[in-house]
Amino acid sequence: MAFLMAEQDKISGPLGIIAGGGGLPCVIAEAARARGLPLHIVGIRGEASAAIERFPHTWVKWGEVGKLFDALERHECHDLVIIGAVTRPDLANIKLDLGAVRNLPFLISLGMGGDDHVLSSVVRFLEKKGYRVHGADEVAPELLAGEGPLGHHAPSAEDQADIALAFKVVKALGRLDVGQAAVVSKGYVVAVEAAEGTDAMLERCAALRKSGRARGRGLAGVLVKAPKPGQEERVDLPTIGPETVNKAVAAGLAGIAVAAGQVLVAERDATVDAANRHGLFLVGQRFPAKSGG
Amino acid sequence: MAFLMAEQDKISGPLGIIAGGGGLPCVIAEAARARGLPLHIVGIRGEASAAIERFPHTWVKWGEVGKLFDALERHECHDLVIIGAVTRPDLANIKLDLGAVRNLPFLISLGMGGDDHVLSSVVRFLEKKGYRVHGADEVAPELLAGEGPLGHHAPSAEDQADIALAFKVVKALGRLDVGQAAVVSKGYVVAVEAAEGTDAMLERCAALRKSGRARGRGLAGVLVKAPKPGQEERVDLPTIGPETVNKAVAAGLAGIAVAAGQVLVAERDATVDAANRHGLFLVGQRFPAKSGG
Numbered sequence: 001m002a003f004l005m006a007e008q009d010k011i012s013g014p015l016g017i018i019a020g021g022g023g024l025p026c027v028i029a030e031a032a033r034a035r036g037l038p039l040h041i042v043g044i045r046g047e048a049s050a051a052i053e054r055f056p057h058t059w060v061k062w063g064e065v066g067k068l069f070d071a072l073e074r075h076e077c078h079d080l081v082i083i084g085a086v087t088r089p090d091l092a093n094i095k096l097d098l099g100a101v102r103n104l105p106f107l108i109s110l111g112m113g114g115d116d117h118v119l120s121s122v123v124r125f126l127e128k129k130g131y132r133v134h135g136a137d138e139v140a141p142e143l144l145a146g147e148g149p150l151g152h153h154a155p156s157a158e159d160q161a162d163i164a165l166a167f168k169v170v171k172a173l174g175r176l177d178v179g180q181a182a183v184v185s186k187g188y189v190v191a192v193e194a195a196e197g198t199d200a201m202l203e204r205c206a207a208l209r210k211s212g213r214a215r216g217r218g219l220a221g222v223l224v225k226a227p228k229p230g231q232e233e234r235v236d237l238p239t240i241g242p243e244t245v246n247k248a249v250a251a252g253l254a255g256i257a258v259a260a261g262q263v264l265v266a267e268r269d270a271t272v273d274a275a276n277r278h279g280l281f282l283v284g285q286r287f288p289a290k291s292g293g
Numbered sequence: 294m295a296f297l298m299a300e301q302d303k304i305s306g307p308l309g310i311i312a313g314g315g316g317l318p319c320v321i322a323e324a325a326r327a328r329g330l331p332l333h334i335v336g337i338r339g340e341a342s343a344a345i346e347r348f349p350h351t352w353v354k355w356g357e358v359g360k361l362f363d364a365l366e367r368h369e370c371h372d373l374v375i376i377g378a379v380t381r382p383d384l385a386n387i388k389l390d391l392g393a394v395r396n397l398p399f400l401i402s403l404g405m406g407g408d409d410h411v412l413s414s415v416v417r418f419l420e421k422k423g424y425r426v427h428g429a430d431e432v433a434p435e436l437l438a439g440e441g442p443l444g445h446h447a448p449s450a451e452d453q454a455d456i457a458l459a460f461k462v463v464k465a466l467g468r469l470d471v472g473q474a475a476v477v478s479k480g481y482v483v484a485v486e487a488a489e490g491t492d493a494m495l496e497r498c499a500a501l502r503k504s505g506r507a508r509g510r511g512l513a514g515v516l517v518k519a520p521k522p523g524q525e526e527r528v529d530l531p532t533i534g535p536e537t538v539n540k541a542v543a544a545g546l547a548g549i550a551v552a553a554g555q556v557l558v559a560e561r562d563a564t565v566d567a568a569n570r571h572g573l574f575l576v577g578q579r580f581p582a583k584s585g586g
Contacts, residue, residue, distance in 0.1 A: 087504070165469070172465040176458070178482040189471040192485040195501055204497075208488055211380075 011134060014038040016077025018068070019048040020084030024136065024143075024239065024266050028083055029055045031140035040075035042068055047086045066099020072131070080126060082235040083136045085197075119235045135234040136264060143268070145240075145284040147260040151272045153281035155255055159222055161187065163257045166224035167287060174228030180238040183253065185221025198225065198240075202247035209252050219254040219279065226259035226287045233262065241266035245274040245282070255280045259287030304427060307331040309370025311361070312341040313377030317429065317436075317532065317559050321376055322348045324433035333368035335361055340379045359392020365424070373419060375528040376429045378490075412528045428527040429557060436561070438533075438577040440553040444565045446574035448548055452515055454480065456550045459517035460580060467521030473531040476546065478514025491518065491533075495540035502545050512547040512572065519552035519580045526555065534559035538567040538575070548574030555580060 015032045019025035019041050025048060032039045033055075041048075041057040048059075058071035072080070096104070106125055123133045137144050155163060166184040169192060173179055179193030183205050190208060193201045202223065225238045240258060248256055256275070258265075261284070265271050275282040308325045312318035312334050318341060325332045326348075334341075334350040341352075351364035365373070389397070399418055416426045430437050448456060459477040462485060466472055472486030476498050483501060486494045495516065518531045533551060541549055549568070551558075554577070558564055568575040 169466070169469055169471060172469060173462070173485070176462050176465060176482065178462060178485060182487075188488065189469065190488045192466065192471060192487045194475075194485045195481065195483045196497055200497075204489055204493075 011037060011079045011132075011138065013079055014040060014075055014077045015139065016072045016075070016080045016131075017041045018080060018082045019043045019052050020082075020086040021047045021049060022084050022239070022266060023049070023051070023241070024264065025049075025084045026051050026055070027143065027266065028081055028136050028139050031142075035139070037139075038075075040071065040077050042071050044086060048084060061095070063094035063096045063100050065103055066097040069099055069129075078130065079132050079134060081134050081136055081139055082122070085239075123235055133234050136237060143264045143266070144261050145258045145263045145265050147284045147286060150265070150268075150282040150284065151275045151280075153255065153275070153279060155222070155257065155281050155283055158186070159254050159281065162222045163224060163283075163285065165189065166222055166257070167226060167259075167285075170224055170226045171229065171287075174226070177228060180227060181223060181225045183221055183223050183251070185253075190221060198223075198244060199247055202244070202251045205251035205253070206247070219252060221251070221253045223248050223251075223253055223256045224258070225256070225263055227262050237262065237264050239264040239266055240271065242270040242274045245271055245278065245280060248280060249274075249278045253280065255282060257281075257283050257285050260284035262287060304330060304372045304425075304431065306372055307333060307368055307370045308432065309365045309368070309373045309424075310334045311373060311375045312336045312345050313375075313379040314340045314342060315377050315532070315559060316342070316344070316534070317557065318342070318377045319344050319348070320436065320559065321374055321429050321432050324435075328432070330432075331368075333364065333370050335364050337379060341377060354388070356387035356389045356393050358396055359390040362392055362422075371423065372425050372427060374427050374429055374432055375415070378532075416528055426527050429530060436557045436559070437554050438551045438556045438558050440577045440579060443558070443561075443575040443577065444568040444573075446548065446568070446572060448515070448550065448574050448576055451479070452547050452574065455515045456517060456576075456578065458482065459515055459550070460519060460552075460578075463517055463519045464522065464580075467519070470521060473520060474516060474518045476514055476516050476544070478546075483514060491516075491537060492540055495537070495544050495546075498544035498546070499540070512545060514544070514546045516541050516544075516546055516549045517551070518549070518556055520555050530555065530557050532557040532559055533564065535563040535567045538564055538571065538573060541573060542567075542571045546573065548576065550574075550576050550578050552580030553577035 015037045017025055017028055017039060025041060029039055029041060041052045041055050043052045043057055043059050045059050045061045060067045126133055162184040166182045169182040169189055173192065181193040181198045181201060182189060183191045191201045191205050225240060227233055227238055240256060240263060272282060308330045310318055310321055310332060318334060322332055322334060334345045334348050336345045336350055336352050338352050338354045353360045419426055455477040459475045462475040462482055466485060474486040474491045474494060475482060476484045484494045484498050518533060520526055520531055533549060533556060565575060
């Protein structure tokens, strides 16, 4: 686990943060700053938020691989965190710079396979170039959901049964490098995440509920998020945040369960507040499938 | 398999067809008529098409369980086929007739669990009342997709790899009573079906493609449909039809593969024509996961 690695493999030099979308890149930057680490953010244009501009930063477009490496070299960043959501770019529409052309066989190899295949390839590629890639939790371990309820509410016995089934679904799928999330309500698997992502999956659940195809009145059903067994956790830890809670509310769910120690909670206070306010439980549970089982 | 049962368990008396949506109820009625079987269709209001009215028929609403049994008794239908798509009714909004109230504990038990649980329960319930429930393929075996290409086009080697992965996904999920379909493109699992159904899943794939999140240009990717291992095949055989092909075209897929001998092709001529016209392959493949593996 990344947790244990942190002991052996401390980050000393300036931290390079390769930033996709959402608030996490800035959270990691804050955490690095609090630890006294110099840092430089490389934001992916069209993905990362403009909020990264309050830190030292460089913008790169998809395909500007040479510019990415230049920025990391210029700021002496050999320790990297890759964080934030990215949409899969359409490789055929990307303009490549010289650095990208030099690494073309690698880039072409990314065109095949599931997310985890792509992310592990990126990590291996960076490691071969001499970079050390760290999990976001090594810089900010407080971001990980622990075990037990995070807010005021706890799952009922019926919720627990739904949670158990949803973990089974995520585990079965994760082995095939599919998604990290599922929604189960009263023993019925309502939705399974693949390329569309968790937010779109929850929107679908809300629509199904409105059309009367998901049963039950009142809050019912759970969202479960967990990493794929064996996935490259350093670059693709599943994440929840306030928006996840809001979308779970719209879908009429009773709560959210995540794999304890393996899922990031972005904006924890806002996330927990939203859950408390809407009466949802938010709970970290051991995910026994960790090592493939 | 239903196929083998047909030998031991021939349908002799009038055939009762409990009809949900789509064209299949009428196809079964035609097939029964061609075999010289008297028949009576009980159409579920809001689900079955008005086209059933050209056959002897009775309309019932969800909850009119007494009326359903009356119709079957009056027309001496002890052999039943249950066919056509239904949306899961919201039990709390259903008006129950006396026959439904008498069977209330059974109806309440349907409120829990996945589709297959519900359908097996319905079959067992009808069998306990003395009805024989038959698969649609026992009346019209020509509806099943056979092995090999159904149209002019055949999958490429790359398509075959996607087909193999999609069958794996469907098998892993089917064990957990989730969906019957998945879409895979270039080794990437784009979508997995749960409560939303195949059509909605394909619409999602089309949207993902437009937003650039599913990769590739030209036709790429496959839809695979197969029954859940051990599922109640007599009432829930997966089905494809011309609309499936049209939605696969909109999603930019290269073709459709189904479990040979285990998937119904509604309106076969129109389905195969649509595939040929758009350059999609349509193929039946052995699904080795049949008995749970």
